[in-house]
Amino acid sequence: MEAKTSKVSIVGAGAVGATLAYAGLMRGFARTVALYDINKAKVEAEALDLAQGIQFMPEATVLGSDDIGVVEGSDVVVITAGAKQQPGQSRMDLAGATISLMDKVLPPLIKAAPDAIYILVTNPVDVVTLASLKKSGMDPAQMFGSGTALDTSRLRHQIAAKCDVAVGNVHAYIAGEHGDSEVALWSSASIGGQPLKEFRGRDGEIVMDEAAREQIHHDVMRSAYTIIEGKGATNYAVGAAGARIVEAVLGDQRRIMPVSTLIDYPGVGEVCMSLPAIVGRNGIEHVLEMPMDDEERAALEASARSIRETAERFDAV
Incomplete structure (x- = not known):
């Protein structure tokens, strides 16, 4: 056989x-x-x-x-x-x-x-x-x-550098659009099991205060533009992210990844947007419900509306 x-x-x-x-x-x-x-x-x-x-x-x-x-x-x-x-x-x-x-x-x-x-x-x-x-x-x-798998990698890289820890110890997600309206889910972010907003550096001070979070989110959102301006295209990180999604499928790894999938968003309608989902041999196995504060929920709804409006403009719904 x-x-x-x-x-x-x-x-x-x-x-x-x-x-x-x-x-x-x-x-x-x-x-x-x-x-x-x-x-x-x-x-x-x-x-x-x-x-x-x-x-x-x-x-x-x-x-x-x-x-x-x-x-x-x-x-x-x-x-x-x-x-x-x-x-x-x-x-x-x-x-x-x-x-x-x-x-x-x-x-x-x-x-x-x-x-x-x-x-x-x-x-x-x-x-x-x-x-x-x-x-x-x-x-x-x-x-x-592929959704915000790349944006999430960029976010974790920035957080790890700011907090001086290994990137593998950072758990945080970018949700919504892969683009200008993307949303950082700070409420569920953690380092080594500790809430990110409570993480303290060697000096005992909170590292990821509001100013640091805003700067990192801005840098993540602008990363592609910075790279394109400098070298003409993004390819290494997105190539690695794509390969990692393929591995999750072929290996039936049931890995949680923020990929863009069809969602009937309340009050908005059907959109494809990113939320953490379980990815395995059958593709999207299950989309997770993530804890969010009111600001994050409002931003995610605005992101969904932005995607929907563009889709309608190009008769893509």
């Missing part, structure tokens, strides 16, 4: 797609990794470059093609293709072009790999995920966006 092996297909061989493939291969997230892109020369070159480094990674087969058939048999399909965010441009400004691209690419993808879990890693991820779900008819558990 032939052993079943895992296959991950990545749609888009640009900076994010190639970096996600590299991060995943280094971690050994699948036995077969396929890259699909309409640019034949680019996708074949990226696949060859990755394949020639396999000696130094966990064993895997790397494929690259402009033929949609390369994704057949995929367990997970990660879509990174989309309009490129320019310096000073908001993620929401990208909505129209990226939604139009999804209209073209999703039907043949789903036909080729109907049973795969689909993860969207393209901006604006919340609106694009909602439009993709509505137009494809896919189960929301089976298709979701």
Whole structure:
């Protein structure tokens, strides 16, 4: 009896797609990794470059093609293709072009790999995920966006640096939109089991006071703009985040991650937005109810409204 092996297909061989493939291969997230892109020369070159480094990674087969058939048999399909965010441009400004691209690419993808879990890693991820779900008819558990997994990583990195602790000891989430209206859930944040707002440094003083929290939230929210202004695109952290979500699915890890999934938000309607959710082999297993104060609840509702308004503007609901 032939052993079943895992296959991950990545749609888009640009900076994010190639970096996600590299991060995943280094971690050994699948036995077969396929890259699909309409640019034949680019996708074949990226696949060859990755394949020639396999000696130094966990064993895997790397494929690259402009033929949609390369994704057949995929367990997970990660879509990174989309309009490129320019310096000073908001993620929401990208909505129209990226939604139009999804209209073209999703039907043949789903036909080729109907049973795969689909993860969207393209901006604006919340609106694009909602439009993709509505137009494809896919189960929301089976298709979701990378959401604020990256923003949460940025938040934890900043908190760890400020508090001088290992980032693995920080538990905090960004919720809502992956973008300008995102919400830091300070009420549930902790370090080593201690509420974040009560954490004291070596000098015995509270580290994360209101001013520190506001500055960190601002820096996290502006991170992408800063990186794009400096180097033209973000790719390393988002590639690593995407690879980590794939691992949670393929390994059935039931890992809690803030990913963008369909929610019927009270008073707003259906939106795709991020809340911590359990991610496993069947995709989104369960969305968690997080403790929040009144300010956080109001901000999360405003974020949901922002996403919904943009979705309606692009007929994505």
